[in-house]
Amino acid sequence: MSSILRTEDLRVEYRSRDLKQTVNLALKGLNLNVSAGEVFGFLGPNGAGKTTTMNVLLGYVKPTEGTAHLFDVDVREPIARQRIGYLPELTYYYKFLTVEELLRFYASLFEIPKLEAESRIDRLLKLVELEHARRQPIRTYSKGMQQRAGLAQALINNPDLLLLDEPTSGLDPLGRMKVREIIRRLKEEGKTVFFSSHELGEVETICDRVAILHQGELKVEGRVDDLMARYHCNLEQVFLKVVEYQPQP
Amino acid sequence: MNKILAIAGVVIKELYRRKDFYVLFVLTALITLLLGSVNFFHDDRIARYLKEICLLLIWISALVIAITTTARQIPAERENRTIFPLLAKPVTRAQVITGKFLGCWLAVAVALAVFYLFFGVISGSREHAWPVLKYFQALWLQWTMLAVVIALVLFGSVIFTSPAENVTICFFAVLGILLLGGHLNTVALGQKEPARTMLYTLYFLIPHLEWFDVRDIIIYDWPRIPWLDCLLATLYAAVYVVVFLFAAWLVFRRKVLAT
Ligand SMILES: Nc1ncnc2c1ncn2[C@@H]1O[C@H](COP(=O)(O)OP(=O)(O)O)[C@@H](O)[C@H]1O
Numbered sequence: 001m002s003s004i005l006r007t008e009d010l011r012v013e014y015r016s017r018d019l020k021q022t023v024n025l026a027l028k029g030l031n032l033n034v035s036a037g038e039v040f041g042f043l044g045p046n047g048a049g050k051t052t053t054m055n056v057l058l059g060y061v062k063p064t065e066g067t068a069h070l071f072d073v074d075v076r077e078p079i080a081r082q083r084i085g086y087l088p089e090l091t092y093y094y095k096f097l098t099v100e101e102l103l104r105f106y107a108s109l110f111e112i113p114k115l116e117a118e119s120r121i122d123r124l125l126k127l128v129e130l131e132h133a134r135r136q137p138i139r140t141y142s143k144g145m146q147q148r149a150g151l152a153q154a155l156i157n158n159p160d161l162l163l164l165d166e167p168t169s170g171l172d173p174l175g176r177m178k179v180r181e182i183i184r185r186l187k188e189e190g191k192t193v194f195f196s197s198h199e200l201g202e203v204e205t206i207c208d209r210v211a212i213l214h215q216g217e218l219k220v221e222g223r224v225d226d227l228m229a230r231y232h233c234n235l236e237q238v239f240l241k242v243v244e245y246q247p248q249p
Numbered sequence: 250m251n252k253i254l255a256i257a258g259v260v261i262k263e264l265y266r267r268k269d270f271y272v273l274f275v276l277t278a279l280i281t282l283l284l285g286s287v288n289f290f291h292d293d294r295i296a297r298y299l300k301e302i303c304l305l306l307i308w309i310s311a312l313v314i315a316i317t318t319t320a321r322q323i324p325a326e327r328e329n330r331t332i333f334p335l336l337a338k339p340v341t342r343a344q345v346i347t348g349k350f351l352g353c354w355l356a357v358a359v360a361l362a363v364f365y366l367f368f369g370v371i372s373g374s375r376e377h378a379w380p381v382l383k384y385f386q387a388l389w390l391q392w393t394m395l396a397v398v399i400a401l402v403l404f405g406s407v408i409f410t411s412p413a414e415n416v417t418i419c420f421f422a423v424l425g426i427l428l429l430g431g432h433l434n435t436v437a438l439g440q441k442e443p444a445r446t447m448l449y450t451l452y453f454l455i456p457h458l459e460w461f462d463v464r465d466i467i468i469y470d471w472p473r474i475p476w477l478d479c480l481l482a483t484l485y486a487a488v489y490v491v492v493f494l495f496a497a498w499l500v501f502r503r504k505v506l507a508t
């Protein structure tokens with residue numbers, strides 16, 4: 001199977017801006033390999049380095065060492081982002097645009113032909129249930145609506161790989177359900193989904209494979225059922241073992 | 250190119266949906282109109298004086314619009330985090346810089362066109378003379394000058410962390426050049442070394458924005474500028490635009506944008 005997402009010995013240091021130049025080691029030699037058609041859960045407690053990994057994959061942050069590839073293209077090349085969709089952990093979109101203008105703008109960045117773009121916009125707005133608000137400026141949207149607009153923009157180029165950074169955090173149960181449904185549907189269409197989360201229940205039900213990251217290091221990686229068999233417990237307990245959680249006596 | 254135009258389009262959309270842009274616009278238009286309606290003086294000197302004030306207003310308003318809107322662009326993208334979904338698309342940071350530049354420059358063109366239209370109609374209706382080509386030259390040169398200013402401010406916006414700081418510094422730099430830039434060489438003559446060499450170097454390095462100020466051909470009804478000079482001035486401005494945009498890209502390219 002071809003590799004869709006690959007990192008090799010990825011190391012990221014954040015340097016503080018002040019004179020002390022303290023170094024914060026966010027990733028310590030991360031190796032990941034995600035193949036086509038997989039739903040890959042990227043787990044870890046807060047501060048583990050999940051968002052940092054996404055930042056490297058999207059070219060926002062240059063790795064201190066190591067390389068990252070999407071579709072065998074180095075992430076430093078903008079063309080690596082042609083076939084991906086990305087939903088940031090939290091983001092606000094241009095508030096003065098309406099959602100359809102926003103999607104049209106992003107479609108033009110992918111150089112999608114006008115007619116094709118319009119039909120995709122119709123379809124996506126139906127999917128995320130924003131049809132009724134398509135001509136309202138995003139400024140007037142509720143938080144949930146903004147999230148859904150975010151999901152629509154991540155799908156505008158009909159991506160083969162989706163990078164979702166904690167897509168369900170901050171959503172109500174209904175919103176979560178919807179996101180999970182969409183992930184499942186994308187999987188059925190043969191898409192690859194790479195998403196970070198610390199919602200272990202949902203990870204267990206929709207992921208083929210997971211990796212658990214802790215303090216910038218990959219601790220465990222494997223198929224969900226294999227891991228459960230290996231550790232003789234459910235994913236949550238595996239997670240707690242990996243992050244060396246000590247229950248209070 | 251389509252991507253750059255799309256980014257420029259968003260800049261323009263934002264501008265015409267913002268209220269504060271109109272405030273300045275309406276204000277200048279109003280003052281121009283008021284001045285134009287002062288018809289009691291059939292004195293040539295006063296008429297010329299009024300023209301001078303109108304053109305000065307146009308210059309200041311255009312500068313304020315250009316500097317404030319440009320300075321906001323990239324900091325606002327970062328502050329509102331819209332830069333992240335934008336850069337997650339297959340666009341380069343160079344395209345973002347160029348798109349922002351183009352958006353601001355085109356927006357300023359609209360503002361200038363409206364200003365000059367106002368001015369032309371008012372003074373034309375008073376004097377029954379329509380030196381359209383002269384207005385076009387003045388507008389064109391002012392617009393090319395503003396391209397340099399916009400590129401400079403864009404460069405400033407990736408260096409300075411606060412837009413207010415950037416606006417202040419750029420505004421004084423531009424005013425300084427407009428008022429003193431042309432006299433720097435004469436000042437240099439009266440200085441001792443090393444101040445002399447330094448001033449001379451500065452004189453040759455700065456973009457001479459004051460060369461683009463041809464308001465006098467309208468105010469004093471001087472003859473048109475040779476078209477070749479216009480072309481040379483445009484090329485001169487283009488060089489500075491490229492240099493500033495390239496510098497902005499060099500800095501922006503390396504910026505760590507952690508979510
Ligand atoms: N912009 C930044 N500057 C400095 N340190 C950062 C920055 N972003 C993240 N970090 C640090 O890197 C580590 C990993 O953070 P992050 O990737 O956001 O974790 P996660 O997304 O898994 O919660 C943390 O220790 C965090 O403090």
Ligand SMILES: [Mg+2]
Nearest residue numbers: 050051052089
């Ligand atoms: Mg995170």
